[in-house]
Amino acid sequence: xxxxxxxxxxxxLVFLVWAFVLIACGQQSYEPGVTYKNGVVVATGYTGGSPxxxxxxxxxxxxxxxxxxxxxxxxxxxxxxxxxxxxxxxPPSPGVVLHVKYKPFGEPGFTxxxxxxxxxxxxxxxxxxxxxxxxxxPANTLKMYVEFSAPMASGDAYTHIRVRDAEGRIVEGPxxxxxxxxxxxxxxxxxxxxxPGRIKRGLVDNESSGPPLMPGRTVTIEVxxxxxxxxxxxxxxxxxxxxxxxxxxRLPVDVKAWRxxxxxxxxxxxxxxxxxxxxxxxxxxxxxxxxxxxxxxxxVALEDDETRFRFTPDAEWKSGAHEIVVDGVxxxxxxxxxxxxxxxxxxxxxxxxSATPSAxxxxxxxxx
Numbered sequence: 001x002x003x004x005x006x007x008x009x010x011x012x013l014v015f016l017v018w019a020f021v022l023i024a025c026g027q028q029s030y031e032p033g034v035t036y037k038n039g040v041v042v043a044t045g046y047t048g049g050s051p052x053x054x055x056x057x058x059x060x061x062x063x064x065x066x067x068x069x070x071x072x073x074x075x076x077x078x079x080x081x082x083x084x085x086x087x088x089x090x091p092p093s094p095g096v097v098l099h100v101k102y103k104p105f106g107e108p109g110f111t112x113x114x115x116x117x118x119x120x121x122x123x124x125x126x127x128x129x130x131x132x133x134x135x136x137x138p139a140n141t142l143k144m145y146v147e148f149s150a151p152m153a154s155g156d157a158y159t160h161i162r163v164r165d166a167e168g169r170i171v172e173g174p175x176x177x178x179x180x181x182x183x184x185x186x187x188x189x190x191x192x193x194x195x196p197g198r199i200k201r202g203l204v205d206n207e208s209s210g211p212p213l214m215p216g217r218t219v220t221i222e223v224x225x226x227x228x229x230x231x232x233x234x235x236x237x238x239x240x241x242x243x244x245x246x247x248x249x250r251l252p253v254d255v256k257a258w259r260x261x262x263x264x265x266x267x268x269x270x271x272x273x274x275x276x277x278x279x280x281x282x283x284x285x286x287x288x289x290x291x292x293x294x295x296x297x298x299x300v301a302l303e304d305d306e307t308r309f310r311f312t313p314d315a316e317w318k319s320g321a322h323e324i325v326v327d328g329v330x331x332x333x334x335x336x337x338x339x340x341x342x343x344x345x346x347x348x349x350x351x352x353x354s355a356t357p358s359a360x361x362x363x364x365x366x367x368x
Contacts, residue, residue, distance in 0.1 A: 032104040034059075036114035041086040043102045050078070059084050060101045063092075063159050064226060065113075068170055070159045072098070073177070089179070090155025095232045125150040125229035127239035130221055131280040132333045134305035135241075139215040140199045140248040142335035142342060144192050145280055146223060146239075151187035151230040154180060160227035161192065163212065164220045171219065173198075174212035184281075187230060191281070196335075200343045213245045249276065249334045250341045252352070255326055255359045266316035266367040272324065277306040279331040286330035289313075291322045306333075317365045324361040 032045030043059050051057040055076040062069045077085040092098060096115055103109030131145040146161065158181075163171040175192050182191035194212050197205035213219060223239040261271040270289065280302060289296040289311055298313040328338050335342035339356035346353070 032102065034100055034102050034112045036098065036100075036112075039088060039091045041088075041098065041100055041114070043084040043086075043100075043104070044082060046082050046084055046104050048104070055084055055086075058103050059086055060103075061086055061088070062099045062101075063096055063156060064224070065099045070162075072156070072159060073179075093153045093155075093228050093232050095234070096156070096226075096228060121231050121233035123225075123234045123236040125152070125231075125233065126236045127223040127227075130223075130239070130241045132277050132306060133280070134277050135243050136246050137213060137243045138247065138249040138334050139211050139213050139245050140250070140334045140343060141213055142194055142196065142199065142331070142333065143279070144194070144221070146190045146192070148188045148190075148229070148235075152183070152190070153228045153230050153232065154183055154187070157181050157190055157192075157227070160224040161190075162222050162224070164222065166218045168220075171212055173209075189281070196342075201345070211248075215245050215247050218242055218244050248343075249332065249336065250343055250345075252336050252339050252341055253278070253330060253332055255324075255338070255361055258361065260324070260361060260363055262363040263317050263365055264367075266365075268317070270311040270313075270324075270363075272309040272311075274307045274309070277333050278302075278309075279333060280306050282329055282331050283309060286327040287311075288325045288327075289322060290325055291318060291320065296322070317367065319365050319367055322363055322365055324363065326359045326361070328355050328357040328359075 032043070034044075035042045041059070041061055046058065048058075055078065056071060059076070061072045061074065063072060072086075072088050073090070074086055074088040077087065088098075092115060098114045100112045100114065101109050102112070126149050127146055128149050129145075129147045131147070132141065158175060158177045161175075163174045165171055174194055176195050178193065182193075183189065184191075195205065197203050198209055198211050200206055220240055220242045223235070225235040225238045227235055229235070257275045259273040261273070263270055272287070283302055283306065284300050287300070287309055289298065296313055297315070298311050301310045301312075302308070303310055326338065331337055331342075337355040338359055340352045340354060344351050344353055
């Protein structure tokens with residue numbers, strides 16, 4: 001593993017002055033340096049005390065040379081005098097480059113770049129879609145999904161998915177950084193939760209920082225192509241989505257407001273129209289069709305920015321009474337459920353504090 005180069009001229013001059021002072025005082029000095037071995041970044045030659053803002057003020061590790069990029073998640077170890085170790089929470093995948101900045105005497109510090117070489121793999125995986133798919137998101141949007149065209153590596157998603165405001169500035173701390181990351185079983189869909197502490201009214205984070213998405217403004221979601229797939233290859237291209245943030249939606253999901261287009265022949269689809277977008281993942285598994293207590297097999301699709309549900313039966317419809325069964329886990333994009341809003345106003349006695357477990361809607365199939 002290579003030692004960090006000395007960095008800028010001013011960093012070297014600062015060190016020489018410091019070393020001269022130490023020698024004059026009769027103390028032995030060691031030139032600061034950074035190495036990387038067995039997945040650990042080791043910075044040596046530190047002579048100061050514990051920094052007020054934590055060790056990240058002295059030793060910073062990113063997967064990009066962009067100084068505004070998020071820091072790599074991990075732990076610092078200062079048990080050895082003069083040595084600071086950084087242990088990434090997730091071992092970097094082959095091909096992931098670590099950009100290290102070490103500031104033993106403050107700015108400007110010096111930099112080093114480490115990483116295991118990646119196999120030469122053509123970048124073919126792409127970030128395919130971001131949900132909600134509508135271009136207008138309420139200010140209290142609770143979660144978003146990113147779908148990829150192939151399985152992805154896990155562990156550094158939060159360093160590669162950013163939210164920027166209309167001026168291009170990074171929105172700080174928009175997501176709850178859950179460990180492990182919320183990947184579906186195929187490794188192709190990632191769920192990101194916007195910080196509910198900043199969404200719910202009356203909480204400290206909401207009042208001090210405001211919601212991650214501010215109504216009346218636009219934000220851009222970007223997926224960095226440096227994000228790696230399961231093979232260790234980067235993405236084939238950057239994905240961005242710009243959305244307009246609208247007023248918060250604080251209404252429970254109400255099945256009575258759904259418009260049902262029942263099949264008019266044995267081969268027709270059942271179509272349900274919603275008054276506003278529902279959660280992309282939950283709607284597909286929370287809505288089912290039954291006949292005489294038995295589930296009807298078929299294929300499900302969400303359309304028109306998650307405002308339309310289409311059910312295509314595997315076999316032709318049988319005439320008679322059917323039911324649409326809605327599981328209580330269903331949510332709209334703001335986390336509102338059956339009979340309950342996500343952000344309950346406890347001072348309003350008309351608002352329910354518990355969701356409805358399930359709901360059913362009857363419809364008749366009368367083939368022509």
